[in-house]
Amino acid sequence: MHITCPNCSTKFSLPDEMFKDGAQARCTVCDEVFPLIQPAEHNVEVESQEEISFSESPEMEETIAPDGNMDALIGEEGTFGLGEPKKKKKSGKGCLVFFLILLLLGGACAGAWYFAPELVNRFLPMKEKAQSGPVTVANDVSRISLKNISQYYITNEKIGQIFVIEGDAENRFGVPKELIKVEATLYDANNVAIVAKQQLAGSSVSLFQLQVLAKEELADALNNKVEILTNNTNVMPTKSVHFMVVFYDPPKGVAEFGVKVVEAKNPPVQ
Structure with missing residues (x-):
């Protein structure tokens, strides 16, 4: 029925x-x-x-x-x-719309990456660079130690009296350093700085050269790039590099002097 x-x-x-x-x-x-x-x-x-x-x-x-x-x-x-309940037919329109949205978003991201990569990188998490060995700041000089420092006046036959400060800069970092630079300062009796001069370590002249070379010749010898690159690059831990600072016609009233390291770079990563 x-x-x-x-x-x-x-x-x-x-x-x-x-x-x-x-x-x-x-x-x-x-x-x-x-x-x-x-x-x-x-x-x-x-x-x-x-x-x-x-x-x-x-x-x-x-x-x-x-x-x-x-x-x-x-x-x-x-x-x-x-009986059985009637099953509704699934519509493929929703899947098609979702696929089109994903396609548009993918195209927009690809376009932004191609035309403005720096903008995309601002929103990406920064990647931590892997480093081996102790990490040091490129110009950290805290563990460059000065030793064997001496100072003296000497008479140059062409310039007159000159004031010389020399010594050794020792690398106490756990990694190599290079292009170590020092700064020498002359002070008066009231501890007021009179004159200061910076010099890359690695080159020096003999006592005879200090007595006979002209001012320009001395300057060229102390800034000899070949000697500096030979002696003041890839300075290994516990090793030292010699420095020499020469003041021409030093001012009157010099009571004391000071020397400090102002620069020590890391060698380029091989």
């Missing part, structure tokens, strides 16, 4: 023996619970199998209970479940 859901008008075909007094059914389309045997005023439509028409509209599609499996129709609270 056929029965129609009073709520959504879906038709179902059930065995005749299920139509008993008090029997209820639950529509699997709209979940409406209703009695299988309804009062006459409800106008329950009961039809024979021969009257079923398969040309009905989708809204009135008939659902047939599975043969021989009555337990499958039993729902909650002693009601019967009528």
Whole structure:
């Protein structure tokens, strides 16, 4: 026999023996619970199998209970479940829109990376550079030690009296250093600086040269690039480099002097 859901008008075909007094059914389309045997005023439509028409509209599609499996129709609270709920067709529009959004975002990121990489790098986490051995600042001079310092006046036959300060700069870092530079300062009796001069270590002249060379010749000898690059590059730990600072025509009233390291660079990474 056929029965129609009073709520959504879906038709179902059930065995005749299920139509008993008090029997209820639950529509699997709209979940409406209703009695299988309804009062006459409800106008329950009961039809024979021969009257079923398969040309009905989708809204009135008939659902047939599975043969021989009555337990499958039993729902909650002693009601019967009528048929299988209709499955909605999945739409591919949502996936297509999501794919297009990802494609646009990927294109925008690629364009930003190509045309403005510095802007992209500002928003990326900075990578920590791996370093081996002790880390030192490029111009850290805290562990360059001065030793064997001496000072003296000497008369040059072309310049006159000159003042010389010389000594050794020792590398006490755990890594090599190079281009070590010192600064010598002359002070008066009131500890006021009179004159200061900076000099790269690595080159020096003999006592005889201090006595006979002209001012320009002495300056060229003390700034000899070949000697500086030979002696003042890749200074290994515990090794020393010699320095010499010469003041031409030193001012009167010099009472004391001072020497300090002002620069010590790290060798280039190989």
